[in-house]
Amino acid sequence: MPVSRRNLLGAAAAGAAALGTSSVLSSPAQATAGSSGRVPRDHISVQLYTLRDQLNIDLEASLEELAEIGYTRVEHAGFVGRTAAQFKAALDAAGLRATSGHVGIPQPWNADTWKRALDDAAIVGNKFIVHPFFGLGAKGPIRDAKVYRAFAADLNKAGELARRAGLSFGYHNHHLEFVRQDGTDRTGFDILTSQTDPRYVHLEVDLHWAWRGAHDPVDLIHQNRGRIRQVHVKDLKVDTSNFTSAPFEDAGAGVIDFGRIFKLAREAGLTEYIVERDDAGTPPRTPEQALDTARVGYDFLKGLRF
Template sequence: MSSTSEGRHLSRRSLLRTAAGAAAVAGMTGALSGTANAAWSGPGRRLPRERIAIQLYTLRHALEADLEGTLEALADIGYRNVELAGTYGRSAEEFRGLLDTYGLRAVSAHVGFDGADIDQLVADARVLGYHYADCAWARYGTLAEWEAFARRLDRAGEAFRKAGIRYGYHNHAHEYEPIDGVRPIDVIARNTSPRNVHFEYDLYWVVTGGADPVAEYYRYFGRVKQYHVKDRAPGGGFANLGEGTIDFAEIFRRTCAGAVQHYIVEHDSPSDPLHTAQVGFDYLANLRF
């Protein structure tokens, strides 16, 4: 890297740090004006900070352009937890080193199991430090194919469980669209053990699929361990948190009795990923429900 390009890189990182840090301080000031650690139950409850994370897929283009600067900016915003979607050409050891450098912790990861070496996935998870992992995508046209997939998912989940990692399934909208009168999400639930497979509900896609997130939460009560907190624009597209139509306060209020461990900010196609990350953190950190 030339001295000129290095200077541009450092200037950009300093700018990110300054802007994100100022916004984070402002958000923290608002949060500290109330009780230092509000109760998880009762009026004015809020999410514990340790349960807030961000899916790094949201920032994939920024991470590809400037991996270290983007991780540093996330830390400056206030994030301490991230969910992984790849390691951007770095080994597990190298990526863990970067997370440690910026005070970030991987609490979860999207990792596929079909055709994968689960032993290697487990080894990487131990290096990276996460204890939750999720299958991010599956789509089939017949119930028989979904049933076969669910059986494979259960076997993978069992292998992960025996290694000390919880394995789950992350939905999109099509799992709520019936095939021959049966929803694929229900096929997955019936053909997997709750011991082996949990659910990571992407709230945007649950709503887009025509389902009620609260009803779905209680349909499989105890199996929903993670939320992707992604907002829906009035026209149906993606929105920054708090700028869309999904009533997260109502969802969280009605589902706070249960096992959700991670509330993960996500946006599939943000125009300004770091702004989206900042807005998402501030929204979740300050939300009362």
């Protein structure tokens, strides 16, 4: 049985409260009415971090299995010990394209280092290049707005160089960005979205982590129209006996109503739906189960109607 938005946000907020993150949004969001839709199959991707153990065991065979499932595109998180050219050759052999890649911008900022990353992205054939993580300091979640503003300035620099190189640069969220900053109602995510230039920085919204940060992706779409070009599709399994627990789940097997979100794909600017599960291959889950996650996610998105 699907849970209501109120209950889901309430569960997420309970978990967020343990980290001191922002509370539930003050007003309920309503998805706009739309005709029946579906996710284009050639826009379905998978984050290879999901299969990190499998890739280290046998890169070529793992990529071939993804192609057999039906994937035509992937998002990489490094090159699994290969050079960019070697990684591209493995993708070509499997009939896959790495349309997107997770690459952290240099901290402290270094333009030359970033340009080398952009060169690798061009070799692999990326269309998108995405910064994967921010928000955690030495003492826990960052709560200093100045740190977020400085990081936003670096994101703009990275995005401008990426645009010159023919790439779209994005930022991928977790839940830490939704921590309130300096005792105000503004979150780190608010600062990043307001201080970065939409021409240079798009958003790759992780739908699971948005809920974990007590923020409804539908609200994020309304607040960032045309800027959410990619989403990570992973589900949320809320333990009703312990609302501070919100573990990962394969897409379609948890409580997130993805169709409600994807109805707003045009408003969001959405062009890529990326299957992921952070704990795939982490005990007690086995490396083989990571491939199951990729298969379940692809089949779910292929069959979803909204």
